[in-house]
Amino acid sequence: GAVVSQHPSWVICKSGTSVKIECRSLDFQATTMFWYRQFPKQSLMLMATSNEGSKATYEQGVEKDKFLINHASLTLSTLTVTSAHPEDSSFYICSARDVGEQYFGPGTRLTVT
Amino acid sequence: DAKTTQPPSMDCAEGRAANLPCNHSTISGNEYVYWYRQIHSQGPQYIIHGLKNNETNEMASLIITEDRKSSTLILPHATLRDTAVYYCIVRVNNAGNMLTFGGGTRLMVKP
Numbered sequence: 378g379a380v381v382s383q384h385p386s387w388v389i390c391k392s393g394t395s396v397k398i399e400c401r402s403l404d405f406q407a408t409t410m411f412w413y414r415q416f417p418k419q420s421l422m423l424m425a426t427s428n429e430g431s432k433a434t435y436e437q438g439v440e441k442d443k444f445l446i447n448h449a450s451l452t453l454s455t456l457t458v459t460s461a462h463p464e465d466s467s468f469y470i471c472s473a474r475d476v477g478e479q480y481f482g483p484g485t486r487l488t489v490t
Numbered sequence: 491d492a493k494t495t496q497p498p499s500m501d502c503a504e505g506r507a508a509n510l511p512c513n514h515s516t517i518s519g520n521e522y523v524y525w526y527r528q529i530h531s532q533g534p535q536y537i538i539h540g541l542k543n544n545e546t547n548e549m550a551s552l553i554i555t556e557d558r559k560s561s562t563l564i565l566p567h568a569t570l571r572d573t574a575v576y577y578c579i580v581r582v583n584n585a586g587n588m589l590t591f592g593g594g595t596r597l598m599v600k601p
Binding site for chain 1: 526528531532533534535536539577588589590591592593594
């Protein structure tokens with residue numbers, strides 16, 4: 378199956394700093410990528426949908442100025458958590474859509490201290 | 491997309507078949523049934539999907555009732571590595587449609 382990678386797999390940062398998470402589709406081109414967030418013992422919640430070359434569409438309640446998404450190429454999308462706070466600590470998962478199916482990255486665990 | 495209902499947790503003995511049910515009574519005619527699983531601290535993994543016929547692949551079998559209002563995912567010989575949260579999702583299969591996750595079923599495979 379198609380492979381989606383994320384980098385880094387985990388990151389610890391101080392409150393007030395910004396963190397960038399990369400999502401890559403390794404063996405296919407993804408016109409659409411999705412970003413999810415998962416808090417402990419909860420299900421995945423969709424944050425935003427990004428299409429290559431255009432602005433991301435954010436779900437209700439997700440601050441677009443805080444969670445900056447860039448989808449500059451068909452194989453790369455980035456999520457930047459700006460001015461991170463402890464409540465942003467979570468498991469961030471990206472997903473990329475191939476012709477048929479939606480494939481998920483391994484996730485990035487963000488801890489804000 | 492139609493809503494799904496799954497039991498929050500199930501246990502299964504190692505080596506036995508694990509049968510995970512899912513109710514989707516409001517499914518529309520053009521909505522597929524998808525199953526994903528998420529092992530602890532990993533991204534979701536695609537398992538199988540179907541529209542109305544039963545499907546089988548190397549991982550599992552999917553049985554969909556004739557009225558399509560429910561389905562069962564079958565892991566024929568569960569192993570400890572099958573311990574995970576299993577998500578049943580129904581959605582229209584088009585390029586822009588994302589997956590929306592419900593609570594899923596936490597399957598615990600026990601020795």
